[in-house]
Structures are given as C-alpha cells and as structure tokens.
Amino acid sequence: MNKNWLLVFIAALFEVMWVIGLKHAQGVLGWAITLIAIIVSFGLLIYSGKKLPTSTVYAVFVGLGTAGTVTSEMVWWGEPFEWLKVGLIAVLLTGIIGLKLVTHETEETERGEGEAK
Amino acid sequence: MNWVILIVAGVFEMVGVIGITKVNQSPSVKSYLIMFGGFVLSFSFLSLAMKGISMGTAYAVWSGIGTVGSTLVGMYRYGEPKDARRLFFIAMIIGSVVGLKLIS
Numbered sequence: 001m002n003k004n005w006l007l008v009f010i011a012a013l014f015e016v017m018w019v020i021g022l023k024h025a026q027g028v029l030g031w032a033i034t035l036i037a038i039i040v041s042f043g044l045l046i047y048s049g050k051k052l053p054t055s056t057v058y059a060v061f062v063g064l065g066t067a068g069t070v071t072s073e074m075v076w077w078g079e080p081f082e083w084l085k086v087g088l089i090a091v092l093l094t095g096i097i098g099l100k101l102v103t104h105e106t107e108e109t110e111r112g113e114g115e116a117k
Numbered sequence: 118m119n120w121v122i123l124i125v126a127g128v129f130e131m132v133g134v135i136g137i138t139k140v141n142q143s144p145s146v147k148s149y150l151i152m153f154g155g156f157v158l159s160f161s162f163l164s165l166a167m168k169g170i171s172m173g174t175a176y177a178v179w180s181g182i183g184t185v186g187s188t189l190v191g192m193y194r195y196g197e198p199k200d201a202r203r204l205f206f207i208a209m210i211i212g213s214v215v216g217l218k219l220i221s
Contacts, residue, residue, distance in 0.1 A: 046137050046152075053198065054138040055191035056207070059184050063210040066180075070217050084220060088213040095209030102202045 005100055007048040008057055012064035014041035019069045024077070056103055063092050119169030126162035127182025129155050134187035138195055159183070177218035184211050 014037045021034030041061075049057050067089045073079040136152025159179075167175045188207055191197040 042156075046140055049137050050141045053191060054134060054141070054195075055184075055188040055197055056203070058134050058137070058187055059207050059210050062180055062184055063214055066214045066217050070221055073221070079221070082220070085217060088216045088220075092210055092213035092217070095206045095213065098206035099203065099210065102200060102206065 004048045004051045007044045008052070008060050009064065011041045011044035011048065012061050012068060014038075014044070015061065015065035016068035016072060017041075019065065020072060020077075052103060056099060060096050060099060063096055067092050119166050122162050123166035123170060123175055123178055124182065126159050126166055127179050127186065129159035129162060130179065130183030131155070131186035131190060133159055134183065135190055135194075138191065173218050173221055177215045180218065181211060181215045184214070 018034050018037035018041060021030060021037060025031050025034045045057065045061050070079075070085055070089065074081050074085065133152055133155030136148060136150075136155050139148035140152050142148075163175065163179050166179075170178075184207070188197075188204075192199050
C-alpha cells in the first residue's frame with residue numbers, strides 16, 4: 001500500500017524544488033531543472049491519483065509542498081524564523097499523517113478495484 | 118476586480134484537479150485538455166490577480182479554493198469517501214496551508 005503514498009511524498013519533494021526554482025533559478029541549467037521538476041511532480045501526482053482519491057492526494061501534495069517550501073525558505077534563504085510557522089507546519093503534518101492513516105485501510109483497495117485496468 | 122480574477126483562478130485549479138481524476142478514469146485527449154487547460158488558466162489568472170493582491174494573500178486564497186473545491190467535487194461528483202475523519206484531516210491541512218501562506 002505504501003508505494004502510492006511514497007509517490008505522493010516524492011511528488012511533493014519535486015514540487016518544493018520547482019517552487020524554489022521559480023523564485024531563485026538562474027541560467028539555463030536552473031530553469032531546465034525547474035521545468036523537469038514541474039513535469040516530474042505533476043506526473044507522479046497524476047499517477048498516484050490512480051489508486052488513491054485524487055482530492056486526498058492533492059491536499060497532501062499541496063500541504064507537503066507548502067511545508068517544504070516554507071522550511072527551505074527559513075533554512076536556506078534567510079526568511080525569518082517564526083514559531084507560528086513551525087506550529088502551523090506541525091498541524092499540517094499531523095493532518096497529513098492522519099489522512100494517510102484513515103485513507104489506507106478504507107478506500108485504497110476499494111477504489112483500485114473499481115478501475116478495471 | 119482582482120478578487121474576481123483570483124476566484125476564477127481558484128475555480129480553474131478545481132478544473133485541473135478534476136482533470137487529474139478524468140485522466141485516471143479515461144485517459145483521452147479531452148481529459149488531458151481539461152487537466153492542462155485547468156492548471157494553465159489557473160496559474161495565468163493567479164499571476165494576473167497578484168498584480169493587485171499581495172502574493173501571500175493571493176496564494177492562500179487560491180490554494181484554499183482549489184483544495185476545498187476539489188475535495189467537495191471529488192466527494193459529490195466522483196464518489197470519493199465522505200468519511201468525517203477524512204474531512205477533519207483535510208481541513209487541518211488546508212487551514213495550516215492558508216495560515217502559512219498568509220504569514221510567509
């Protein structure tokens with residue numbers, strides 16, 4: 001069951017890469033990496049929607065992407081550190097873990113079998 | 118006017134997410150058009166709206182509309198589960214995403 005969730009997490013990692021890329025990319029190489037990251041993240045997002053409910057996948061994708069971007073901005077790009085941000089990221093991650101826990105037992109297989117392909 | 122544009126951007130984000138569902142259900146040219154069209158228009162309107170609304174606010178409202186909207190459409194149109202715990206956790210994610218984008 002974990003393969004699909006792993007793909008969502010990897011998709012979010014690539015999302016963080018391209019969000020940072022859009023802001024900070026310089027030169028042809030930087031933009032090429034940004035473009036590749038956009039393609040990879042959306043490709044993985046679409047693929048993981050095959051087995052998991054799309055809206056669940058999308059919420060996790062957006063959530064992890066935001067958490068990753070805000071964290072990277074604080075760690076590497078000198079955005080101010082604020083406890084409020086850390087607190088919100090903690091709430092966000094709790095939501096994602098919870099969503100993962102309630103999704104995998106109930107819906108994953110059911111939906112997977114529904115699409116005969 | 119910027120707010121109308123922003124809401125339109127959020128609605129097109131929903132269209133893009135619906136497109137993902139459609140691509141997975143029946144991968145046809147039409148499905149791919151809905152998906153790509155939705156996201157491309159969504160990003161275009163978002164960047165337009167950002168001319169008049171600050172980036173953090175615009176992003177927060179945009180991702181809020183897109184995720185809430187696609188969750189509702191997924192549940193009512195595509196039979197995705199309406200489990201209360203699922204809604205609770207999605208609300209937690211959306212709430213903190215909107216909060217983070219507003220303060221960042």
